[in-house]
Amino acid sequence: MKVVGVIGAGTMGIGIAQVAVQNNKQVVVIESNEEVLNKSQLNLFKTFEKLVEKEKLTSEEVNLYKNALTFTTDYNVLKDADLVIEAIVENLEVKHSVFKKIEEIVNDSCILASNTSSLSIASISSVLKNPSRFLGIHFFNPAPLMALVEVIPGVQTNYNITDLVKQEILSWNKKAVLVKDTPGFIVNRVARPYYGEALRIYEEGIADFATIDWAMTHFGGFRMGPFTLMDYIGNDINYTVTETVFEAFYYDPRFKPSFTQKRHKEAGLLGRKTGKGYYDYSEGVIQVKPIEDDKIGIYIFNRILCMLINEAFDALFMKVASREDIDTAMKFGVNYPKGLLEWADEIGLEKVLLQLTDLFEEYGEDRYRPNPLLKRMVYKN
């Protein structure tokens, strides 16, 4: 592939364009808002200059990249594109109208892709004349730094196209994983208990935010505790992802959103971007210290981890992705210290199942039901 088109010069589009150009592609960036287009171009060029200062790129490389980039509002530049990745607003109707337009311009062999996080590949492809050349290519934010890319064929995608895209993304030095077109794909599905179970533990009064965060970083080696991470992502965005996944799974109680998060969102306590979330980021504020009680900490860590492992087993059980890809996705899409399935093996599947069974018996709630595959694997041994 020589020419890559990127639609949308927002957070994701500009990052994807940077990744593609640094992998020696000719890149055309199309953005409907001229102001955003100019600002994004300027910012990308500034990023390149910073990388030169840090000696990560040479001036010659940057000149090559700048020459290989075209920024425009004109869709006609897509006529020579081999691959088009759309990263515009997350709205099905808008994506439909954009893809209808793109299909009129590109050549027959051009592959079309969406970077959507929450819409199904099947639903976006429904307006295409040739849906067999369409699939999901899901980058993580920030695209130049996050190694993971989820490659998602829809029900109508041609196998060879999926394979070609996977090989292409691998050649961009990314970890490409293959995922079934299901809500949240791998990462946004399997990671839900990291937030949901942490919120539940808080709501039950077992521990405060700081203590739950401490438990996960101290005992689990996670880079950020769930509340620090939700404040970082933004409570509005994180809540919406949970709500979308919950609805898409026909209201499966495993994904039930939390009132605590909803209230934080409603109150405008969105996290770092508003200066307050679960924590107060105002200058001079002394943060609440965790209660470093090992017994509570280990309980919290075990409970959240076994819920994450159960979710990873569900993804495997429902053939969302291979065992290896599920572990790769969590390590490189959300920087988990270990893949959840390998972690389960390390702990011992019997132990994980016992913890889940205890929770299920104690609460009698469906969200704690142990996955059938996990049960089968334990009983078989």
Ligand SMILES: NC(=O)c1ccc[n+]([C@@H]2O[C@H](COP(=O)([O-])OP(=O)(O)OC[C@H]3O[C@@H](n4cnc5c(N)ncnc54)[C@H](O)[C@@H]3O)[C@@H](O)[C@H]2O)c1
């Ligand atoms: N932000 C994330 O963390 C993230 C991560 C993975 C995937 N995604 C997905 O990537 C896509 C883009 O998200 P984002 O965060 O970059 O959004 P964004 O709002 O930062 O950028 C979207 C850009 O698309 C432009 N745009 C809108 N309609 C257009 C059109 N018809 N033609 C050309 N440009 C148009 C907008 O002006 C805007 O600049 C969404 O589908 C989102 O679900 C986002």
